[in-house]
Amino acid sequence: MKPKFQSKQQVDINAPLEKVWEFNQDLLKIPLYHPRVDKVDLISGKQFREAGVAYQCHIAGGKHTCIEKDIEIVPMEKIMTVFPADTMGLSKLLPDYVVESSLAKIDPGTTRLEIAHYYSSSNWKVRLLNFYVKRKIAAEIQKMLNAMKNAIETEYHSANPN
Template sequence: MTKLKAPLQLDQKIIINASVEEVWEVFNDQSLLTKWTQDVQNSKFDEKMASPGQLRRNECIVNGKKGTIETRCVDMKGKDRAEFIVERDSFGMTKMLVDMSFASELRKVSDEKTEFSMLSHYTPKNLLLKLMNPFIQKKMGKEVEIMLNGLKNYIEKGETNKLNPMNN
């Protein structure tokens, strides 16, 4: 049973040539976010590994604009699924998208191959945003795809995400 309230808007997957344990360790290690994401410049958290109830405050650059995004881990099901809600941000996303949240799912394909899914949930706040939702999904989908490829390249090759100014 999910703790995420909004409907699923995007379900994006990537195959990573590593075990579920290896993928989980990198994804769940909040100190590594700057290595594989394209926008997180700094992350403040209480514990290195994400856990239910924990708040994470990320300083980000999105479309050239500096700001913050605060997410809270609300649930974990072993190394199979983690759920996060976006509590607030300075970019205006949480003003446009109600109950913005995401989940990650890891599925073992083989001993050294994992399917990693990123599930994006939200509800557009008004009729105009509902009409704009295909555009929002396309834009968000591109950003998540870049992030997923960053995670894959960091795990498989040790390459940091070159789109993140922290890694140049």
């Protein structure tokens, strides 16, 4: 069971569902679109997503890292990711933080990607933090989605000029 829903961001990408899915499966592409990630280490030794695969993201600036782990994959539909550890203390504050990435075909050449965030906010520290960071997280994720849209569309349309 997922914790409490917190927010959702989305973007429509001008590329077929299969291409968006394929792009998102490659963990080494994360730095291409995530503005806060410089590098990804493949902790599980696997470059592509699957349930149980963990990877470490190095946050821009070099001071911090976070470990992400995909816990559920429904091909062409969704990816569920958790954050078991980080060097910033967020995993201790939000131990049940879950991100659900969902894909939907709008038409043959357009895919909607949504990212929803879930975590408990019963702790007074989390409620106070949530007041400040909820909008910040939403803005950062929207920026990431827009960068992913740009990367996928550039890659897809350069390979398929018509």
